[in-house]
Amino acid sequence: DxxxxxxxxxxxxxxxxxxxxxxxxxxxxxxxxxxxxxxxCRAAGMVSLGQVALDGTKVRANASRRKAMSYARLTEKQKVLADEVSALLADADAIDDAEDARFGKDKRGDELPPELARRESRLVKLAEARAGLEADAAVRARKEAEKKARDKGDDDDIAAQKGDDAAKNAVVRPKAQRNFTDPDSRIMKTADGSFHYAYNAQAIVDADHQIIVATTLTNIGVDVEQVVPLVEKLHATTGVLPRQVLADAGYCSATNLDYAKTVEDGSDGRTEFFIATGRVKHGERVPEVPRGR
Incomplete structure (x- = not known):
């Protein structure tokens, strides 16, 4: 504007x-x-990659919560629509037979009645939404199974096999929803505390002149899974790692701390990660560090 x-x-x-x-x-x-x-920007001296900060924000999708349906409701609605389509097809066949007897064969149009076409198109959309939810559940189950397997010390082949088994047996949560307006969007908690269909926009910003050096958009609501892919993207884009990476408590996890240690060790201390391990409420004083006697 x-x-x-x-x-x-x-x-x-x-x-x-x-x-x-x-x-x-x-x-x-x-x-x-x-x-x-x-x-x-780098040539102009505006990007030094000395200190960078990682953060994200929720971007609301152009999708209404009223245009969504849960997996349980999808399954129920599919059955209802399938019965309605079968009934309409039976009625259409009966009408065709009556018209053939009265006017002779091949004397009618081939187009579907509007009511039947509308229900069949809705049935297709419901099937697509249900398949999407099942695919999401399979991906989530695979990731969780592979992570558990690797945490136990299993090699990549065994972890992959366990991931495949988990994906095949994945069960969709009955309340899992899919939006018909924007199927890729997901319900997320926004800054005002309400829930909307949205995307999670992530960026790494250079501290010198607030230049964005890496960015991504995801439909995963939590920030914790974005440390590794964004830092790797920054490295791939610029060819170097920053000296300091700052992130708030939303990015703190055992996986990210292990990754930070691996990067720090691999860079001989040239890159340091500073990830907050907790949140401080407004007005709360940070306790002083205990001093020795």
Whole structure:
């Protein structure tokens, strides 16, 4: 909403579909533009990668909570619609037979009645939503099983086998939901404490001039899973690791602390991670460090 741009464009604005098509058509090129801009900032001395901070924010999706359905409700609704479609097909066959007897064969249109077409299209959407929830459950079960296996000391082959078994036997939570407007979005708790369909936008920012050096968008609501992929993305983009990585308590986990130690040891101490292990409430005083006698 910059007035200067609105004036230059004579109040004309591209339709959101045009923007989406442009982004889809030039996705790889847009990634290179970000990389080129980052290189320019580094050349200008605006990015030192001395100290970087990792944080995220929830971006609300253009999806209504009323346009969603739980797995249990999906299963129930599928059965109801399937019965309705069968009944409508039976009625259509009866009408066809009656018309054939009255007017002769091949004297009718082939299009589906609107009521039947509408129910069949809804049945397809329900099936797609249910399949999506089942796929999500399989992925989640696979990740959890592989993590447990590796924590027990199993090698990669055994962990992968256990992951496959868990994925095959994954059970979808009855209350797990899928949105029909934006199936990729997920219910997340936003900053105001309410829950909305949203995405989790993550970024690593260089402390010198607040330049974004790595970013990603995910539909995983918690931040804790983003430390490793974002730091690795930063390393792949710039070719170097920062000297200090700052993150709040939302990123603290045993896995991330182990990863931080691995990176620190591998860099001979040139890279340090500072991940908060807890939160301090507003107005709360941090207890002083005990002193020796």
């Amino acid at each position: 910059v007035v200067a741009f609105r004036w230059l464009a004579a109040q004309q604005a591209p339709d959101f579909r045009s923007i989406a098509r442009f982004r889809k058509r030039h996705l790889s090129s847009l990634g290179n533009v970000f990389l080129q801009a980052l290189e320019l």
